[in-house]
Amino acid sequence: xxxxxxxxLTFNAGTPNENRIFENFNLTVPKGDFVTIIGSNGAxxxxxxxxxxxxxxPDSGRIVLNGRDVTKAPEYARAKTIGRIFQDPLAGTASxxxxxDNMMVCLKKGFKGLRIGLNRARRQFFREQLRFLxxxxxxxxxxxxxxxxxxxxxxxxxxxxVLSKPELVLLDEHTAALDPRNAEIVLSLTTHFVKEYGLxxxxxxxxxxxxxxxxxxxxxxDAGEVVLDxxxxxxxxxxxxxxxxxxxxxxxxxxxxxxxxxxx
Amino acid sequence: MIEGIFVEGLIYGIxxxxxxxxxxxxxxxxxxxxxxxPLGAVIMAMAIQKGICLSVGILLAFSGGVAAxxxxxxIHNKLKVPHLLAGILTMTMLYSVNIRIxxxxxxxxxxxxxTLLTKATALTQGTLSETWTLLLFFVLVVLxxxxxxxxxxxxxxxxxxxxxxxxxxMVISQGVNPATYKVIGVGLSNGLVALSGAFAAQYQGFADxxxxxxxxxxxxxxxMLGEFLIRSNRISMLTLRVVIGAIFYKAxxxxxxxxGYTIHLTPNDLKLVSGVLIIGALVVTQMKKPAKGxx
Numbered sequence: 001x002x003x004x005x006x007x008x009l010t011f012n013a014g015t016p017n018e019n020r021i022f023e024n025f026n027l028t029v030p031k032g033d034f035v036t037i038i039g040s041n042g043a044x045x046x047x048x049x050x051x052x053x054x055x056x057x058p059d060s061g062r063i064v065l066n067g068r069d070v071t072k073a074p075e076y077a078r079a080k081t082i083g084r085i086f087q088d089p090l091a092g093t094a095s096x097x098x099x100x101d102n103m104m105v106c107l108k109k110g111f112k113g114l115r116i117g118l119n120r121a122r123r124q125f126f127r128e129q130l131r132f133l134x135x136x137x138x139x140x141x142x143x144x145x146x147x148x149x150x151x152x153x154x155x156x157x158x159x160x161x162v163l164s165k166p167e168l169v170l171l172d173e174h175t176a177a178l179d180p181r182n183a184e185i186v187l188s189l190t191t192h193f194v195k196e197y198g199l200x201x202x203x204x205x206x207x208x209x210x211x212x213x214x215x216x217x218x219x220x221x222d223a224g225e226v227v228l229d230x231x232x233x234x235x236x237x238x239x240x241x242x243x244x245x246x247x248x249x250x251x252x253x254x255x256x257x258x259x260x261x262x263x264x
Numbered sequence: 265m266i267e268g269i270f271v272e273g274l275i276y277g278i279x280x281x282x283x284x285x286x287x288x289x290x291x292x293x294x295x296x297x298x299x300x301x302p303l304g305a306v307i308m309a310m311a312i313q314k315g316i317c318l319s320v321g322i323l324l325a326f327s328g329g330v331a332a333x334x335x336x337x338x339i340h341n342k343l344k345v346p347h348l349l350a351g352i353l354t355m356t357m358l359y360s361v362n363i364r365i366x367x368x369x370x371x372x373x374x375x376x377x378x379t380l381l382t383k384a385t386a387l388t389q390g391t392l393s394e395t396w397t398l399l400l401f402f403v404l405v406v407l408x409x410x411x412x413x414x415x416x417x418x419x420x421x422x423x424x425x426x427x428x429x430x431x432x433x434m435v436i437s438q439g440v441n442p443a444t445y446k447v448i449g450v451g452l453s454n455g456l457v458a459l460s461g462a463f464a465a466q467y468q469g470f471a472d473x474x475x476x477x478x479x480x481x482x483x484x485x486x487x488m489l490g491e492f493l494i495r496s497n498r499i500s501m502l503t504l505r506v507v508i509g510a511i512f513y514k515a516x517x518x519x520x521x522x523x524g525y526t527i528h529l530t531p532n533d534l535k536l537v538s539g540v541l542i543i544g545a546l547v548v549t550q551m552k553k554p555a556k557g558x559x
Contacts, residue, residue: 080439094427094434096497104420105427109439112420144497164438 329458
């Protein structure tokens with residue numbers, strides 16, 4: 001279970017640019033949940049991920065990951081149990097290295113010693129895993145990752161992340177920078193992996209329809225607060241129109257993200 | 265003369281391999297090199313002077329370099345100082361340290377002392393001339409270092425180094441602390457540089473605290489020259505081309521020293537030549553890149 005307890009975070013505190021992102025923010029995500037998160041720009045979605053991943057420490061409050069208090073743990077230490085995928089498809093792989101080398105680096109998390117781990121058995125394992133992506137990557141183990149398309153790289157990042165069996169998966173608009181066809185492929189791979197491995201997943205998206213279709217719980221964020229938390233039957237019967245109506249009801253203002261409304 | 269170029273090229277090739285590690289793989293432009301090269305030289309010279317076992321001397325020189333590099337990396341990590349400044353700090357401090365090691369002297373001649381090189385030439389006396397023995401000796405030394413380095417970059421740690429230079433975020437996401445890796449990487453790199461300095465001192469027959477002046481630039485020039493000569497992405501080729509680049513660089517410097525007078529070049533101009541060489545290499549790489557927006 002993942003819990004954020006009473007987290008407060010202010011950027012540029014004490015300056016004219018002071019920007020309070022979260023105030024006494026609370027959120028719990030039970031193990032195995034697949035949460036989609038939606039909200040307009042500046043709602044705090046990415047900062048929420050930064051808090052969980054350890055990129056930004058909270059000013060006060062606690063972050064608990066499966067019973068361990070990780071509030072003070074640096075990003076690299078938390079990364080051992082958190083798999084995060086960024087919007088930029090280039091962020092999760094090293095362009096200057098071959099596919100197999102990339103997979104080797106990602107195979108096991110934590111400090112890497114002086115063992116030559118890349119052997120025939122590993123290559124065979126990588127090939128089998130890559131075959132599942134159905135992108136022809138299984139025959140390109142020696143190719144530089146820089147030669148792959150954005151979609152291929154994001155699919156590869158996803159696969160490598162899953163192989164490390166994380167306790168929490170953070171997907172930060174991971175299909176937003178891809179063309180529609182590749183976004184579709186990466187998304188269906190995502191849902192497949194989440195289901196097959198029972199991954200606890202949080203996914204930020206700008207696409208409301210996507211947020212409604214995927215996962216078992218939907219969070220809508222606004223100005224550093226979770227304003228809507230919908231799950232179960234209610235989520236199954238949700239439509240974009242209902243969601244927008246619910247938003248204006250609780251916030252007394254209209255949902256003003258054209259991008260979210262237009263991209264269905 | 266040609267053997268001399270090769271021998272010097274090979275000795276400095278070890279240093280260039282170190283520079284290649286930091287500049288190209290770690291993406292950590294490290295200026296400690298200017299101090300760790302003479303550090304290796306003075307440690308080795310002092311070991312010879314004191315009659316310490318030569319292999320121990322080599323080991324001490326290497327460890328000294330590792331420590332110097334680690335200091336730079338720690339300054340950079342802990343004090344959040346840019347890598348260039350961290351390197352300059354260590355380099356400057358090493359100048360005094362090197363004089364201390366030499367016993368408050370700026371140089372130490374190694375005349376008629378037994379070195380690894382005199383041992384090697386004694387071994388082949390009668391069968392091979394001295395210059396060819398030295399050449400063979402350094403070919404072997406560099407080959408061993410190169411092969412070890414290639415192996416290193418095939419280990420899980422080596423691969424992580426490869427990923428780190430291009431994409432630090434990826435390495436962090438794999439639960440690896442980049443700070444630790446920087447200490448190891450910059451340390452190993454400077455270990456190689458100090459090793460090169462130790463061999464240079466034995467070859468030249470003296471150690472001098474000023475040996476390292478501008479050595480980073482010559483190392484970088486070697487790396488860049490190598491990149492022109494061989495295009496590849498395999499690590500074994502990358503390390504090979506660094507060594508070849510170092511030999512070419514030495515050849516150019518030799519030409520400048522011996523035939524430079526025809527165009528009124530003096531040995532004092534060689535540093536200028538090195539700099540121009542690097543600038544030239546940068547200009548050519550810029551031109552080779554397709555212009556932005558062009559199809």
